[in-house]
Amino acid sequence: MKSKTYSIPSVGDILVCKHFNTKRLTIKLKAGENPKVVIPALMPFDMGFRFAVEKQEWIKDHAAKLAQTKPAPVLLNGTFFQTRFHQVQSAFHPHKNVVSRKNGNTVTLFFPEGESLESDKNQKLIRSFILELLRKEAKTYLPGRTRQLAVQFGFQCKNITVKNLKTRWGSCSAINNINLNLHLMRLPEHLSDFIILHELCHTRHKNHGAQFHELLNKLCGDEKRYNKELKKYHIQF
Numbered sequence: 001m002k003s004k005t006y007s008i009p010s011v012g013d014i015l016v017c018k019h020f021n022t023k024r025l026t027i028k029l030k031a032g033e034n035p036k037v038v039i040p041a042l043m044p045f046d047m048g049f050r051f052a053v054e055k056q057e058w059i060k061d062h063a064a065k066l067a068q069t070k071p072a073p074v075l076l077n078g079t080f081f082q083t084r085f086h087q088v089q090s091a092f093h094p095h096k097n098v099v100s101r102k103n104g105n106t107v108t109l110f111f112p113e114g115e116s117l118e119s120d121k122n123q124k125l126i127r128s129f130i131l132e133l134l135r136k137e138a139k140t141y142l143p144g145r146t147r148q149l150a151v152q153f154g155f156q157c158k159n160i161t162v163k164n165l166k167t168r169w170g171s172c173s174a175i176n177n178i179n180l181n182l183h184l185m186r187l188p189e190h191l192s193d194f195i196i197l198h199e200l201c202h203t204r205h206k207n208h209g210a211q212f213h214e215l216l217n218k219l220c221g222d223e224k225r226y227n228k229e230l231k232k233y234h235i236q237f
């Protein structure tokens with residue numbers, strides 16, 4: 001799949017993606033993601049962009065509605081949230097504040113007795129707690145892992161930064177600075193390695209041309225299989 005990002009003032013960034021198995025132009029909206037226009041593989045990207053411009057009122061209305069729908073709770077009473085290195089769980093305590101306790105790989109968030117974990121306030125609190133946990137894990141793990149893979153496969157990259165990116169798992173700049181999404185810590189190791197290798201391949205090939213795919217396939221074995229598995233995960237949670 002190939003894609004290109006455009007910007008429409010009233011809508012923001014949109015992604016135009018080429019798909020082999022489609023004959024029509026379709027707009028796809030997902031909470032927390034930029035609008036996507038899917039076009040047939042042989043159609044120029046600009047046509048997808050013009051289609052989105054034509055439909056911008058529709059996109060705006062539906063994106064606004066989607067933004068109002070509540071995301072699914074991340075953690076409830078008796079459930080767990082798994083990051084690469086921690087398992088987050090909840091419990092209650094007879095105090096008025098929310099505290100966290102770490103015991104080995106388990107982090108427990110204690111809520112005041114009688115409170116509902118499903119409330120907007122508590123879900124917001126849980127999300128921001130998990131986000132900071134992911135950020136900490138990502139900052140300790142991802143730069144080192146990237147350097148390790150770079151050495152192993154003979155790549156050279158400059159700075160490695162970790163951010164809370166909304167639409168991409170990672171990126172590589174023209175001067176080979178690599179930017180990685182902290183949400184990689186929600187993926188299994190082989191998929192986060194795959195993203196890192198993808199960005200490392202960009203230090204040699206800036207576009208997604210044949211040489212890029214040849215190199216990535218050589219390093220990871222089967223790019224398509226990884227991309228398919230990756231689709232099961234959403235960047236935002």
Ligand SMILES: [Zn+2]
Pocket residue numbers: 198202208
């Ligand atoms: Zn890429």
